[in-house]
Structure formats: structure tokens, C-alpha cells
Amino acid sequence: xxxxxxxxxxxxxxxxxxxxxxxxxxxxxxxxxxYIAALYIDYIYIxxxxxxxxxxxxxxxxxxxxxxxKSTTYVYMSSLCVSDTMVQIANILFFVHKFPGHExxxxxxxxxxxxxxxxxxxxxxxxxxxMTIERYLAICFPLSAGRWLTVSRARLLVVLEAVLVAxxxxxxxxxxxxxxxxxxxxxxxxxxPGPAEFYAHKIWPWIDSVIYCYGPLACLIxxxxxxxxxxxxxxxxxxxxAGTEAAxxxxxxxxxxxxxxxxxxxxxxxxxxxxxVCVGPMAxxxxxxxxxxxxxxxxxxxxxxxxRTIFNNLDYTNHALNFxxxxxSGRRFRQExxxxxxxxxxxxxxxxxxxxxxxxGRDRPPLEASSSTAITVT
Numbered sequence: 163x164x165x166x167x168x169x170x171x172x173x174x175x176x177x178x179x180x181x182x183x184x185x186x187x188x189x190x191x192x193x194x195x196x197y198i199a200a201l202y203i204d205y206i207y208i209x210x211x212x213x214x215x216x217x218x219x220x221x222x223x224x225x226x227x228x229x230x231x232k233s234t235t236y237v238y239m240s241s242l243c244v245s246d247t248m249v250q251i252a253n254i255l256f257f258v259h260k261f262p263g264h265e266x267x268x269x270x271x272x273x274x275x276x277x278x279x280x281x282x283x284x285x286x287x288x289x290x291x292x293m294t295i296e297r298y299l300a301i302c303f304p305l306s307a308g309r310w311l312t313v314s315r316a317r318l319l320v321v322l323e324a325v326l327v328a329x330x331x332x333x334x335x336x337x338x339x340x341x342x343x344x345x346x347x348x349x350x351x352x353x354x355p356g357p358a359e360f361y362a363h364k365i366w367p368w369i370d371s372v373i374y375c376y377g378p379l380a381c382l383i384x385x386x387x388x389x390x391x392x393x394x395x396x397x398x399x400x401x402x403x404a405g406t407e408a409a410x411x412x413x414x415x416x417x418x419x420x421x422x423x424x425x426x427x428x429x430x431x432x433x434x435x436x437x438x439v440c441v442g443p444m445a446x447x448x449x450x451x452x453x454x455x456x457x458x459x460x461x462x463x464x465x466x467x468x469x470r471t472i473f474n475n476l477d478y479t480n481h482a483l484n485f486x487x488x489x490x491s492g493r494r495f496r497q498e499x500x501x502x503x504x505x506x507x508x509x510x511x512x513x514x515x516x517x518x519x520x521x522x523g524r525d526r527p528p529l530e531a532s533s534s535t536a537i538t539v540t
Contacts, residue, residue: 191460191467196464196465196467196468197468200467200468203471204257204260208253208254208475208478209254211250211475211478211479212250212251212254212257212478214482215247215249218482218483218485218486219243220243221485222239222243223240223244225495225499225502226240228498229498231498234296235426238289238290238292238296238316238320239488241285241289241324242286242289242293242484243485245285245286245289245481246282246286246481246482249282249283249286251278251282252275255275256279267350267351268340272338273336273351276338277334280331283374284331284373285327287374287378287437288323288373289320290382290437291382294381294382294385294430294434298392301389301393301427302392330373337354339354340352341354375444375445378437379441382434386431393424393427425494429488432490433487433488440477447470
């Protein structure tokens with residue numbers, strides 16, 4: 163006897179069809195504490211994660227689009243806010259579907275919701291990888307970055323990426339439909355019988371894994387290492403040249419620019435590192451479920467369900483944290499957050515701003531980055 167999930171369940175899962183349990187078995191998963199704990203984790207954590215994620219992403223989006231700074235980084239961060247908000251909306255739709263009488267997956271919505279879900283997660287990681295590659299290019303080629311990495315090109319790129327991902331994921335509108343499962347006595351959003359079923363079970367899971375998990379993980383690890391090496395070599399070069407007369411003259415004018423670029427790099431490394439930590443465990447469990455972790459008893463299945471629930475919610479957490487990461491790592495973002503919502507308490511903000519201007523105005527980063535790079539401090 164083998165107990166498995168449906169092979170069509172997404173990496174960041176929605177409602178999952180439990181297959182492999184014998185229909186004659188009288189053992190209910192409800193008797194196992196692992197399974198009960200997994201259900202409680204979903205019922206408690208998903209509403210909190212989705213609410214904080216949506217609110218945070220909306221706040222970040224408002225700050226970014228209202229900013230007077232026009233930079234490619236802000237274009238990518240805004241797109242990331244939109245896609246991560248969509249991920250949390252899909253999370254809520256899947257969560258609500260678990261409650262009888264509030265089914266969100268129906269004949270008219272099944273394929274659309276899954277297309278919406280896959281588009282949001284695939285677009286999110288694609289934008290993040292693009293932003294990382296651009297940061298690497300900006301660090302390696304500071305003199306040419308201003309010509310290559312323009313805001314108009316960044317906007318065109320995120321639109322083209324959205325069209326590309328939508329073209330890939332629209333297939334679920336036609337591949338999926340509501341099917342009745344006699345063992346579970348429920349309807350599930352499953353692939354329609356025929357070639358689509360074979361494709362969804364055998365081919366699509368690998369496409370999804372590469373696009374959402376393995377491909378981005380490999381790219382982010384490689385480019386983060388390259389970025390760190392480039393920053394280290396740049397610092398070593400500056401230290402070596404620190405004693406020269408030319409370096410002493412240029413140090414005062416370039417130090418603020420270096421601080422600004424370093425701040426952007428730190429922010430990006432924090433965001434991408436969070437992605438690696440949150441998505442990395444899912445990469446492991448995907449391989450485990452397909453090659454060697456095959457529960458043979460209901461209790462073993464309950465244990466695997468518990469582990470996957472934790473990793474699944476960790477994945478959703480990745481799409482809820484960016485606003486908080488921006489606030490922690492971006493001094494400029496924090497200031498623009500205050501400026502954007504200053505109408506809520508104008509007197510206090512005005513007094514604070516005036517005090518900063520008198521006491522620490524010389525220490526603030528420049529509003530505009532050097533013309534040598536299109537990426538501005540966040």
C-alpha cells in the first residue's frame with residue numbers, strides 16, 4: 163500500500179487530493195496528532211500570513227509608486243508587490259474552499275483560480291531573478307549601467323515577462339475541471355481525463371518545479387555569490403587606492419554614492435536570501451516525495467502531510483515579508499514611507515523632518531544616485 167499526494171498538487175499547495183489510502187480502510191487521519199496539528203497550523207497561520215502579506219504589499223506599492231525617485235529597482239519592487247499580493251489572494255481562495263458551503267473552486271472558477279495562482283508565483287520569482295541579475299550588472303559595469311539599465315526598459319521588461327508567464331499558465335483554464343472522487347466523497351479541481359491528465363501528472367510538475375523552485379534557486383545562489391565577490395573586490399581595490407592622492411580627492415564625493423549602492427545591495431541580498439531560506443525546504447520535499455518518501459501507512463502519511471504543511475506555509479511567508487524586509491534594510495524606503503503617509507499625522511512628521519534637517523542633514527544619503535547607475539537607494 164502506498165500513500166501519496168496527488169502529483170498535480172502545486173508547489174505552494176491549494177486544496178490537495180489525498181490518494182493512495184485504501185478505500186476499505188477504517189483508519190481516519192483525524193486520529194493522528196500530526197494531521198490535526200497540520201490542520202490547526204493552516205487554520206491559524208494562513209489568515210495571519212495572508213492579511214499581513216496583503217497589507218504589507220499594498221503599503222509598499224503605495225510608497226513605491228508615489229516616490230519621486232524614478233529607478234529600475236522601484237519598477238521591479240512594485241511588480242513584486244503586485245505579484246506577491248496575488249499569491250496571498252490565491253492563498254485565501256484555497257483556504258476558504260476548505261470550509262463547507264464556501265467552496266471557491268467550482269466548474270466556472272476551477273481553471274481560472276489555478277491559472278491565477280501559477281501566474282502569481284511564477285511571475286514573482288521571475289521578477290526577483292531579473293532584479294538580482296540587474297544589480298549584478300550595475301555593480302560590475304557602473305559606468306555603462308546608466309545607459310543599459312533604464313526605467314523605460316525595466317518597465318518594458320516586466321510587461322514582457324508578465325505576458326510570457328501568462329501565456330504559459332493560461333493552459334490551466336483548459337486543463338482542469340471539477341471531478342468527483344468516490345473515496346473522499348468530494349469534488350476536486352483536477353485535470354480533465356485524456357492527454358491533459360497525463361501531461362498534468364507527468365510533465366507539468368517538472369516544468370513548475372524548474373520555473374518556481376530549482377531555476378530561481380540556482381540563479382539566486384550564483385548571482386548572490388558573484389555580487390558578494392564583486393563587492394568584496396571593490397572594497398579591496400578602494401582600500402588599496404586609499405593612500406593615493408587621487409583617491410583622497412575623490413573619496414569625499416564618492417563615499418555617499420558607495421553607501422547608497424551598498425544599501426541597495428544589502429536590501430536585495432536580504433530579500434533573495436529570504437527566498438532561499440523559505441523556498442529551499444520545498445525543493446527538498448519535492449524530490450523526497452517523488453523518489454524515496456512513500457508513506458506505507460496512514461500514520462506515515464499524516465507525518466508527511468505535517469511536514470509539507472510547514473514547508474508550504476513557509477513558502478507563502480516568503481510572499482508576505484518583502485515590505486518588512488524593505489523597512490529593515492532600506493533607510494530611504496523608511497523615509498519615503500513616512501513621507502507618503504505623512505497626511506495621517508502632519509504636525510509630528512513636519513517637526514521630525516525639520517529636526518532631521520538641522521541635526522543630521524549632512525549624513526543623509528543623496529536623493530539621486532550617481533549617473534553611473536540606474537538603480538537608486540531604497
